Amino acid sequence: MLLEIRDLKVIFHTIRGMVRAVNGVDLMLNQGEIIGLVGETGSGKTVTGLSILRLLDQNAEIIDGKIIFDGRDLLKLPMNEMLKIRGKEISMIFQEPKAALNPVIPVGDQVAESFMVHERITKSEAKKRVIEMFNRVELPDPERIYKSYPHELSGGMAQRVVISMALALRPKLLIADEPTSALDVTIQAQIMDLFKELVRQFKTSVIYITHDMALAAEISDKIAVMYAGRIVEVAKTEEIFEEPLHPYTRGLLRSIPDVKRRMKTLFSMPGEIPSMLNPPPGCLFHPRCPDKMEICERKVPILKKVDEHEVACFLYG
Amino acid sequence: MHEVITLALMDYLKSEDFRITLYLVRKSPLTMLGMTLAISLILFAILAPYIAKQDPIEQDPSKRLLPPSPEHPFGTDQLGRDIFSRVIWGSRISLTIAVIVVAISFSTGTVLGIVAGYFGGKVDELLMRITDMFMAFPRLILAMAVAAALGPGIFNTVIAMAFVSWVYYARLSRASTLQVREEMFVEAARAIGASNLRILFKHILPVTISPVIVQATLDMGGAILTAAALGFLGLGVQPPTPEWGVMVSEGRRFITEQWWVSTFPGFAILLATLGFNLLGDGINDILNVRSRR
């Protein structure tokens, strides 16, 4: 077991009050596994990812839970230990590649920094390794790219740089937050392929955060569906698609337009995610659930094992 | 007509928007302080005749340079005048100058800026060059030059200061206008045939107003300070008018023995300016927080 998140709860302090962004999340990841964390905007998936590395903003607070990585609870680690893990054992990449790079420093130096922080090597040695990485991520003319600034690169090139930066030290775990969403569709496919290949080569475990179920399916072994700050279903990718158990998952899958079937109208789930400022009682999905029962309005379902799935729904007991 | 306004105002006061604004104001002690200082200043100015019973201009050589006492809380100056009343009455002078200067520069500057930003082209170029030229001078220096040219006195001081300040409003409102002009809804409005004037009022003005309001509040403080500086140098308001800057200047000779003559008026300048600066800063913060939501 590489990573185990137990009952994570994160809140945000806003002017309007306390917002529960993550409301009790349990997640498990084995070495070498790739798990897709899927959910709408506001479901708490990004916050979950950021919590692992403790990169949350000042107005966020982790109020409960454990994040156990390699046997240690990351939430209880002193900062200097945490710094050793960041970038080396666990890395993260973000959505907007150009925004993720410092605009006034040449990108090569930024990648070199990853090496120099965690290993005792000189700048020129680091530079060599950066060029190696750049070759690995199929960047043309690595020497020129090394000296370039982020705004001089295209989105795709920038994301390759970011990927090389994240994988430079062969971390055990990579958290990828919508890494292709900001790119053009054709570039998306290229980067996705590169990503899959590198992750396979380096044997990195990945938490792939996205709102796009189909994208998650491309790369993940397992998929965890998140809604309103909680995980509602976890299963192997094929199982999620063949037999989705939770009504929300079913809704998500129905929303994917199918080229093969002729559809008159696109399906979308009625309603919207509840206000996390004052969440309604009971299961947070019940206002939108087509299979709602009386108990759903009163009690919150917890994640239970049903065959090879885990579901949080009263339909299953 | 005023029923419509009253209803609109009452609606706003009940709205969540207003409650949040109020909450933000209350949450920031500095803004509260600023508001208190500014309001006190305005009250002092309005109620001067009731607070300061002693005549600020009447001289009484027998009472020269008396130290602070219950009878003369701030002491007396070299001509026997009560400094406390002079300081209170001085608030009228400073506030009047500040209000008029800001009103003039705010209105002319903003209008010119919006027009230049909206219509663009040669008009805009011209305005930019003119403002460039004005902004090449440090503000006080230019105000000094104009004040010197026009001669001393309160009226000329106001003109000199307004002459120098309008450019900053013009630049600000122009920048906002340029931003808004490109927005979709302006294109849409133009597409349905709205007249330019209508677009200007309904769409552009509301957006450009907020940075300009912040600037105006801060400028009140700046105006008080500049008027005092001009008074101090002898280029602005002239004695015997109780202007704070003039008072500080007059008290310079006596600073070693009779420190109070210069100290209290100067302190008044500080507090008045500080009040408006705090207020302006506070408004700026609030507007920023709100726009981020």
Add this chain to the structure above:
Amino acid sequence: MDLRTYVIRRFILMIFVLFGIVVITFVISHVIPADPIGAILGPQASPELVEKIRREWGFDKPLHEQFVDYIFKLMKGDLGKSIRTNNPVVEDLLYFFPATIELATSAMIVAIAIGIPLGIISAVKKDKWPDHISRIFALVGVSMPVFWLGLILLFVLYYKLGIFPGPGRLDPGIPEPPRITGLITIDSLISGNFKALLNSLWHLALPSFVLGYYASASITRITRTALLEVLNQDYIKTARSKGLAERVVLFRHALRNALIPTTTVIGMTYGSLLEGAVLTETIFAWPGLGRYSTGAFLSVDFLAVMGTTLLIALIYSLANLIVDILYAFLDPRIRYA
């Protein structure tokens, strides 16, 4: 466009602006109700005498002729003669302006030394006590009448406590070093006169602080705002995710970006320093441009007014130009845009 083209463009623009300045200053100082000649000669002077002097100085010619005259003389470096001091204005300016440069520059150093660290502290400890205190400190600084603060500090620190020296650039007993640059500190350093150097620095301390405090406020503010903005960016998250210590993130990544807008503000601050110098020099009996120009303004000594205003505007424009160039240098996005 690359750096060189940018610089040349800005320079040309500056020349145009300066021309506009000449026009404005000319208009202001010549279209005035006050009559300086009459004032200087005094009420006893006969109208014929006043006329004679006016003709001598060329003030009887129509305005546009005067303007053209002025431009030609300006190109030759002749700024006319001061009615008040009877010296060529250029001479007067050359004599007085180094003192102001000395004051303004040391005040700038003080302002940066106070402003940037306070801004950083404010941003890093946002909404906590250090933030509130430095914001109040900065706000008080910008609301403070410079002339009053100088007066009070002189009174307390010089007159009452004797920690700092009195007005003037040097103690009366100490002779001035040979005039090479006009900046007493530099001149004493060059001529090896350490006594004068130390004394002049000591004299410089109080006025620089008073002036610098006023200017530091806007620097504190922009540093805080810029840094807060930067700290919210994704690349800061990335830097942290690489395992960089917070201090490294701050200095190596955040500040590099935050200092860019700060530099622009520093340029603008130089303008307020020049303004403040005018006021400070009066209090500290500093024989600089401020004192000279105040005298000129009060007696409406046209040519001196024009000369001084032109010089100040020139210095200010140069400062802004330098800052703009520095900005282009610091921000690669501008260079290659």
